[in-house]
Amino acid sequence: xxxxxxxxxxxxxxxxxxxxxxxxxxxxxxxxxxxxxxxxxxxxxxxxxxxxxxxxxxxxxxxxxxxxxxxxxxxxxxxxxxxxxxxxxxxxxxxxxxxxxxxxxxxxxxxxxxxxxxxxxxxxxxxxxxxxxxxxxxxxxxxxxxxxxxxxxxxxxxxxxxxxxxxxxxxxxxxxxxxxxxxxxxxxxxxxxxxxxxxxxxxxxxxxxxxxxxxxxxxxxxxxxxxxxxxxxxxxxxxxxxxxxxxxxxxxxxxxxxxxxxxxxxxxxxxxxxxxxxxxxxxxxxxxxxxxxxxxxxxxxxxxxxxxxxxxxxxxxxxxxxxxxxxxxxxxxxxxxxxxxxxxxxxxxxxxxxxxxxxxxxxxxxxxxxxxxxxxxxxx
Numbered sequence: 001x002x003x004x005x006x007x008x009x010x011x012x013x014x015x016x017x018x019x020x021x022x023x024x025x026x027x028x029x030x031x032x033x034x035x036x037x038x039x040x041x042x043x044x045x046x047x048x049x050x051x052x053x054x055x056x057x058x059x060x061x062x063x064x065x066x067x068x069x070x071x072x073x074x075x076x077x078x079x080x081x082x083x084x085x086x087x088x089x090x091x092x093x094x095x096x097x098x099x100x101x102x103x104x105x106x107x108x109x110x111x112x113x114x115x116x117x118x119x120x121x122x123x124x125x126x127x128x129x130x131x132x133x134x135x136x137x138x139x140x141x142x143x144x145x146x147x148x149x150x151x152x153x154x155x156x157x158x159x160x161x162x163x164x165x166x167x168x169x170x171x172x173x174x175x176x177x178x179x180x181x182x183x184x185x186x187x188x189x190x191x192x193x194x195x196x197x198x199x200x201x202x203x204x205x206x207x208x209x210x211x212x213x214x215x216x217x218x219x220x221x222x223x224x225x226x227x228x229x230x231x232x233x234x235x236x237x238x239x240x241x242x243x244x245x246x247x248x249x250x251x252x253x254x255x256x257x258x259x260x261x262x263x264x265x266x267x268x269x270x271x272x273x274x275x276x277x278x279x280x281x282x283x284x285x286x287x288x289x290x291x292x293x294x295x296x297x298x299x300x301x302x303x304x305x306x307x308x309x310x311x312x313x314x315x316x317x318x319x320x321x322x323x324x325x326x327x328x329x330x331x332x333x334x335x336x337x338x339x340x341x342x343x344x345x346x347x348x349x350x351x352x353x354x355x356x357x358x359x360x361x362x363x364x365x366x367x368x369x370x371x372x373x374x375x376x377x378x379x380x
Contacts, residue, residue, distance in 0.1 A: 185270040275291060
């Protein structure tokens with residue numbers, strides 16, 4: 001049996017729980033240690049899942065840790081991922097890779113110099129929602145995709161996150177927070193982006209935190225744009241309208257629709273792995289293609305009343321397998337670098353009032369077949 005690759009978590013906040021809960025499902029990874037600048041938080045996570053609670057330097061030096069899983073807040077990603085890479089560890093980071101293009105370039109260059117691997121979420125694109133849509137695109141069912149729309153619109157983060165302040169500071173905002181799900185999904189379906197344009201605004205100047213937690217009742221004044229309406233011009237020729245906002249009470253937009261010369265395609269919410277893919281034509285209307293029977297398609301989240309497929313950790317398992325096989329991981333740093341360039345380009349375009357050319361390109365990540373996905377699962 002191939003030895004499992006050891007994973008050490010840095011950042012034991014909200015997102016860490018689902019990674020720890022899902023990890024035993026995968027055949028080739030094992031979360032062994034955790035660390036946080038708040039040692040008491042690491043101790044709680046360690047006690048819940050049987051991990052070793054370490055200091056950050058201890059985790060970087062731990063022989064049983066092959067992969068550092070960076071779950072810190074976005075503004076700490078460059079510092080933490082960089083230190084882990086310097087220590088000779090492979091790094092898988094939660095999205096975004098960095099909160100600036102300069103930071104993303106620094107990390108990808110560092111990984112190359114150190115001879116280690118770097119990958120970045122979201123791994124939701126590897127789930128059956130994105131992969132079934134990808135199969136339809138690759139097999140020509142949609143034809144040549146000429147246009148599309150992608151919308152991630154809500155009333156914001158202060159109603160559910162216990163400490164949402166960082167979302168409204170530089171490096172935050174709806175583009176850098178939710179944009180990675182949408183832009184990464186579009187890149188895996190259409191290939192790299194060539195140019196972007198955008199307009200932006202801050203719709204709600206003062207926000208009151210209503211979520212239970214240390215900031216409940218406090219007022220947040222956003223330092224970043226909270227509504228961005230952009231246009232993505234793909235190298236393939238497709239033009240996609242992209243809207244991201246935290247100023248919307250309600251809307252009726254689908255997450256992603258793509259319009260091809262043979263059919264139109266509706267892609268489910270890229271924040272999750274499953275959902276229903278829809279293929280539509282003028283003659284036949286829309287045909288629903290559920291994914292719940294596919295690998296990683298079963299609803300398992302929220303834990304108490306599951307309605308979504310949420311197998312976060314899939315990307316770490318694919319990352320570990322790619323390292324073992326000596327190939328490029330599907331979520332390799334070059335993809336995250338390109339997505340960061342697109343997101344920063346949207347913000348720059350809105351500020352400068354001009355079209356921005358995306359210089360940091362990437363290869364379209366390889367598709368993940370049902371057979372390959374099943375091989376990542378631990379045997380019952």
